[in-house]
Amino acid sequence: MSTASPEASTTELTIVMPCLNEAETLETCIRKAQGFLERYGIAGEVIVGDNGSTDGSQAIAQRLGARVVNIPTRGYGAALYGATLAARGRYVIMGDSDDSYDFSNLMPFLEKLRAGYDLVMGNRFRGGIRPGAMPWKNRYIGNPVLTGIGRLLFRCPAGDFHCGLRGYSLTAFRRLDLRTTGMEFASEMVIKATLMGLRITEVPTTLSPDGRSRPPHLRPWRDGWRHLRFMLLYSPRWLFLYPGLLLMAIGLVVGAWLLPGPQRLAGIVFDIHTLLYAALAVLIGFQCVTFALLAKVFAINEGLLPEDSRLNHLFRYVTLETGLVLGTLLVLGGLVGSIVAVASWNEVDYGPLDASRTLRLVIPAMLCLMLGCETILASLFLSILGLRIRRM
Structure with a gap:
């Protein structure tokens, strides 16, 4: 002593x-x-x-x-x-x-x-x-x-x-x-x-x-x-979380608006091309939100940021198993949408398709597949970051 x-x-x-x-x-x-x-x-x-x-x-x-x-x-x-x-x-x-x-x-x-x-x-x-x-x-x-x-x-x-x-x-x-x-x-x-x-x-x-x-x-x-x-x-919320949530919200609102069919606004017709960008906004927004969470956990583990009680409370409910289940459900939803799209192709003997109709099935299906895979991978990485390693 x-x-x-x-x-x-x-x-x-x-x-x-x-x-x-x-x-x-x-x-x-x-x-x-x-x-x-x-x-x-x-x-x-x-x-x-x-x-x-x-x-x-x-x-x-x-x-x-x-x-x-x-x-x-x-x-x-x-x-x-x-x-x-x-x-x-x-x-x-x-x-x-x-x-x-x-x-x-x-x-x-x-x-x-x-x-x-x-x-x-x-x-x-x-x-x-x-x-x-x-x-x-x-x-x-x-x-x-x-x-x-x-x-x-x-x-x-x-x-x-x-x-x-x-x-x-x-x-x-x-x-x-x-x-x-x-x-x-x-x-x-x-x-x-x-x-x-x-x-x-x-x-x-x-x-x-x-x-x-x-x-x-x-x-x-x-x-x-x-x-x-x-x-x-040092502020994952402002750098990743808030922009990500905003992008996801815009993408989901625009996507829901266009999913039933083309829409006209101020004399302009919005169709599947805008729907594709809306899906991209959701995907990028989800990646930003995920990165905010990963960056926050990493910074806390490395001592760069102090412990966050709200994050600890969240992790009581958001676990590896929760993420795997949610990711799997999204992947399954994407596969179901893809099967429905292939079935619609079969109706025309695998010939030319109505792009406006088919892409309204394919775009949401692809989005679900990508979000599902990202959710699974992010959940696995978060579980790695959450490991308690005793440093000698």
Whole structure:
């Protein structure tokens, strides 16, 4: 049994900075953070998560008394994750080491953490963005759009989804079990905290221009797309389930409308060609719904998403056997429809057919066959995902 060191037990706050060749601004950031700790009499430390700097950043940090944690895995998330795991403090505040965030004014974050919040987000739009600190496309397009999408998909209370200055309790951080190593780390933290029901709040903070002479590591369009892609992949409901249900509903309504015969609407005649597209919409929609379910189960098994009580309740009734029975019934329905279609062909001695009449039998029959086969295969795959594997 291991016990916490006395130093760890008396440290309240750890200030974490990711670093990759930040020699120009690192000293300023460390001195501001240390000055904040001294001014308020806070038992704390500064940790630099170094990602392989070659400009002497490590020596600067060590000279100033900060702890340097070498992170061999490249990436913004990897540097923050590794540095946070080395933290001795009860609370952690993370921020970029490019002197764009004010490490001398962290008290609002610490007060919220002391009040029991698990994650405290900075809000640059409420605190102030100084001239030249944020490109116009980030300020007026990227951040508002991504924040809006995050609030819509996950009902996250944050008003600045991608602020790099934020605080969290070490206990909450360990519960989150974050997995990403790149820029998506910031999004994953907020999304998981929201899905797990952690207490989240935000405080105003300021953003200053980057203090470095070289271009920043951030690439707005590339990193914006990475954040958007990550949020969509983290929300199978919006990416697969809702579009799939909509497609199925449209396909079923249009198919039921056309199944009896051709229909005229606004002077346009809709017939078997539209019926075929309606069947295709049902098939694609079903695949989307199935994929939403598979993606959700996989993400939960891998620790990417928290347990979902609604899904657990659903699986009490939707079992492998249920899926196999439903799939078999659909296949049988498709076979019966195919037999009826062949019988109608026999009525004309296997000669030319009335396509409009025959395809109204063949299209639903083929749809049932495909849906039945997909249901059986999806049920088998879900049962594989549901296996409890003990990992040594």
